[in-house]
Amino acid sequence: MPTVLIVDDAKFLRKTLKKIFEHAGFEVVGEAANGREAISLFRELMPDIVTMDITMPELNGIEAVKMIKQEYPDAKIIMCSAMGQQRMVVEAIEAGAKDFIVKPFDEVRVLEAVKHVLQ
Template identity: 50%
Template structure:
């Protein structure tokens, strides 16, 4: 069972992702609604995986990804974006994100991506 941090400014999407992640046998150890909270939560809980929205207030997902990876290059982060943010997804992958999920998402796709990223050391 992996420990997962969910980062999204939408409480509804955080709850939906948490339910999917728990249903596939993993533990949600924290949630954050912006990039600044994500960095604090990462430092406090050291999750096995982070799902992170790209477009958030205060500090967006790209900046939070960069800051987390600068301090923890081993971090596994999956970016979540709207279909119209593809250029930002490619930037995130270049910075070190392990994969991405496009909204609206399907449960099976999330489970597959999460498990694949967790398996790859």
């Protein structure tokens, strides 16, 4: 069963993603509210997949992706963005993210991205 770390500063969005993942048979091993927490939880939990919000306090998603990929080049990270953040999504992909999903989350699209990243 693949493990997931959900990173978003909005608790209700973490809840939404958690429901989608658990419904699809994934194990959510951790949740983080900012990039700093994401990095330390990644090191501790070594999840199969990370969903990473782009805009967060303390350390944004792009910086967190760069730092995680530097230490763990094989990390599989999916960016979560709001509509209209295309430029930041491109930056995140260049930083090493494997795919992206747009808010509000569509269950089918979320699971497609995960399947794509796990292949």
